[in-house]
Amino acid sequence: MGIGSFFTSKLDEAIGWARKYSIFQYPFVTACCGMEYMATACSHYDIDRFGAGLPRFSPRQADVLFVVGTISHKMAPVLKRIYDQMTEPKWVVAFGVCTCTGGFYDNYATVQGIDTIVPVDVYIPGCPPRPESVIDGLMKLQEKIATGAQRF
Amino acid sequence: MDGDAILAALRARFGGALAETHARRGDHTAVVERGALLDVLRHCRDDGALGFDMLMDLTAADYAKFPGREDGPRFEVVYHLYSVRYNHRLRLKVRVSEDDPVVPTASGLWPIADWFEREVWDMFGVRFTGHPNLKRLLLYEEFVGHPLRKDYPINRRQPLIGPKI
Numbered sequence A: 001m002g003i004g005s006f007f008t009s010k011l012d013e014a015i016g017w018a019r020k021y022s023i024f025q026y027p028f029v030t031a032c033c034g035m036e037y038m039a040t041a042c043s044h045y046d047i048d049r050f051g052a053g054l055p056r057f058s059p060r061q062a063d064v065l066f067v068v069g070t071i072s073h074k075m076a077p078v079l080k081r082i083y084d085q086m087t088e089p090k091w092v093v094a095f096g097v098c099t100c101t102g103g104f105y106d107n108y109a110t111v112q113g114i115d116t117i118v119p120v121d122v123y124i125p126g127c128p129p130r131p132e133s134v135i136d137g138l139m140k141l142q143e144k145i146a147t148g149a150q151r152f
Numbered sequence B: 001m002d003g004d005a006i007l008a009a010l011r012a013r014f015g016g017a018l019a020e021t022h023a024r025r026g027d028h029t030a031v032v033e034r035g036a037l038l039d040v041l042r043h044c045r046d047d048g049a050l051g052f053d054m055l056m057d058l059t060a061a062d063y064a065k066f067p068g069r070e071d072g073p074r075f076e077v078v079y080h081l082y083s084v085r086y087n088h089r090l091r092l093k094v095r096v097s098e099d100d101p102v103v104p105t106a107s108g109l110w111p112i113a114d115w116f117e118r119e120v121w122d123m124f125g126v127r128f129t130g131h132p133n134l135k136r137l138l139l140y141e142e143f144v145g146h147p148l149r150k151d152y153p154i155n156r157r158q159p160l161i162g163p164k165i
Helices: A003-020 A033-041 A076-085 A097-101 A131-147 B003-017 B034-046 B113-124
Strands: A025-029 A064-068 A091-095 A122-124 B018-024 B027-032 B054-062 B075-083 B088-096 B102-104 B127-129
Touching: A003 A131, A025 A033, A025 A076, A033 A064, A033 A131, A064 A076, A091 A097, A091 A131, A097 A122, A122 A131, B003 B018, B003 B027, B003 B034, B003 B088, B027 B034, B034 B088, B034 B102, B054 B113, B088 B102, B113 B127
Parallel strands: A025 A064, A064 A091, A091 A122, B027 B088, B102 B127
Antiparallel strands: B018 B027, B054 B075, B075 B088
């Protein structure tokens, strides 16, 4: 092992550490899960502790796409376009069972899981998930961000 | 005018064009032959004593596999009329078969029928002749089938549609 690779792995760690504490979310809120998302984002649960306190309502300034709520077939192309507009590096969180699997909406209008449209990094189940589950998912995402390969 | 008087007036004027009338739980209903539908609707709107100036709802029902209705026409298109002037109501129905699910449009009488009929086309696949713009209202063009028909499979997967460039 040469000096270069040792240096690179340390730089990866430093960048991972920085990135995991600067999560700018894009909340793609379509349904009732949005209430729980707002509860989580408010001061009581203080997700600013995780560096995720500032949602950005422009996909070009966001790192993490929070898909919060049922995605219908008509909404699917919009979600895909939002995802495509985000700049690398980017991650996707599926918030609630509707985004994970379609939930109990096994019908003609609902997409059966957003992973049929965009790649998903963290699934947070629940209908809707408790803020504790959301924070758990957020911490799992932080772990994934910090330990994954860093591209820059 | 109470509901019985409305039905009596319609029977007196249209007679044979009314296949059936009934009043169940205070809802007065007339089943109209398709050929006379527009005449009956226009009369209901323009007649001074009826004065149905408002089309509250236009929808449809699928009677496939409905007990007692297995052999009859499959679809019923339902018109709910209301008179703001007299505060009375009437329900009109027209029965159409699966092979020929076509009804003349009411959008010339009440403009709101435009979107109601588009929704019925969307969900049930009943067509309305003379409609100015009969395309899907709630679903999208690529959708296959009509989801409120009873024979639409509950777990059919629709193809995903991509972003429009």
